[in-house]
Amino acid sequence: xxxxxxxxxxxxxxxxxxxxxxxxxxxxxxxxxxxxxxxxxxxxxxxxxxxxxxxxxxxxxxxxxxxxxxxxxxxxxxxxxxxxxxxxxxxxxxxxxxxxxxxxxxxxxxxxxxxxxxxxxxxxxxxxxxxxxxxxxxxxxxxxxxxxxxxxxxxxxxxxxxxxxxxxxxxxxxxxxxxxxxxxxxxxxxxxxxxxxxxxxxxxxxxxxxxxxxxxxxxxxxxxxxxxxxxxxxxxxxxxxxxxxxxxxxxxxxxxxxxxxxxxxxxxxxxxxxxxxxxxxxxxxxxxxxxxxxxxxxxxxxxxxxxxxxxxxxxxxxxxxxxxxxxxxxxxxxxxx
Numbered sequence: 001x002x003x004x005x006x007x008x009x010x011x012x013x014x015x016x017x018x019x020x021x022x023x024x025x026x027x028x029x030x031x032x033x034x035x036x037x038x039x040x041x042x043x044x045x046x047x048x049x050x051x052x053x054x055x056x057x058x059x060x061x062x063x064x065x066x067x068x069x070x071x072x073x074x075x076x077x078x079x080x081x082x083x084x085x086x087x088x089x090x091x092x093x094x095x096x097x098x099x100x101x102x103x104x105x106x107x108x109x110x111x112x113x114x115x116x117x118x119x120x121x122x123x124x125x126x127x128x129x130x131x132x133x134x135x136x137x138x139x140x141x142x143x144x145x146x147x148x149x150x151x152x153x154x155x156x157x158x159x160x161x162x163x164x165x166x167x168x169x170x171x172x173x174x175x176x177x178x179x180x181x182x183x184x185x186x187x188x189x190x191x192x193x194x195x196x197x198x199x200x201x202x203x204x205x206x207x208x209x210x211x212x213x214x215x216x217x218x219x220x221x222x223x224x225x226x227x228x229x230x231x232x233x234x235x236x237x238x239x240x241x242x243x244x245x246x247x248x249x250x251x252x253x254x255x256x257x258x259x260x261x262x263x264x265x266x267x268x269x270x271x272x273x274x275x276x277x278x279x280x281x282x283x284x285x286x287x288x289x290x291x292x293x294x295x296x297x298x299x300x301x302x303x304x305x306x307x308x309x310x311x312x313x314x315x316x317x318x319x320x321x322x323x324x325x326x327x328x329x330x331x332x333x334x335x336x337x
């Protein structure tokens with residue numbers, strides 16, 4: 001009954017807000033020779049602690065004589081940047097020039113401010129961004145081939161392609177382009193330099209044999225719910241592949257040489273504390289293909305001079321001939337090879 005009453009009250013307040021719409025000239029931005037204004041506003045349904053607050057509608061632009069140079073038919077008009085002002089109408093974005101001529105009609109789903117003569121805009125919908133760059137006449141300068149675009153600075157802009165991960169994960173490979181759309185920094189995943197990690201709380205089952213993670217000399221670790229495999233000499237062989245390292249080649253993983261390994265030993269890590277791992281920025285070669293962290297869905301990590309790779313890295317597990325699954329009932333990571 002209380003919920004029903006609350007809904008009735010809220011509906012009444014919202015309805016009263018609609019009838020309380022005020023008309024006039026409400027200045028949003030004073031630009032000197034021009035003012036960006038709204039001609040309609042509605043009080044918020046719930047008062048703000050600092051006083052009345054409003055929703056504004058019907059944006060336009062007036063000159064010093066309060067004549068409209070841009071009629072109040074827009075949902076939003078922003079302050080000019082680089083001689084161009086973003087406007088929004090019916091959910092789409094366009095641009096005014098410095099004289100408030102509507103030079104680029106509202107047709108973009110996303111629009112950024114102009115910078116160095118170009119603006120990053122999108123024609124796509126959610127999950128299909130289709131981002132590129134236009135000039136001040138609305139001409140397409142860099143095609144709509146990216147999923148993310150950022151403004152230009154000193155002739156360089158960040159752009160990204162979407163790269164699907166696992167389940168709900170979706171990551172972007174970022175790179176840098178010049179004003180002609182040439183790639184000047186290759187696209188790759190971008191990661192922080194340090195990460196908080198802990199000992200993975202899972203039981204580890206390898207080819208049907210259960211082993212307590214705490215008894216590993218270098219145990220599996222986890223970061224934000226993702227388990228990581230330690231690439232040690234004997235531990236790798238316990239999982240059916242071999243691991244070698246040199247300053248020139250970095251870490252090299254390949255088919256097992258027949259030596260049977262083990263994770264067993266006195267643990268170098270404690271399960272009741274966290275550690276700071278660093279991003280592994282060296283080379284990692286699996287089956288003849290070389291990777292760096294920028295190629296991998298999740299960062300490659302280094303802790304206590306041991307390199308770790310994420311279990312959820314699909315290409316890495318396939319190249320190593322490992323299949324895995326998680327068993328909820330026993331909290332086990334199960335590996336087969």
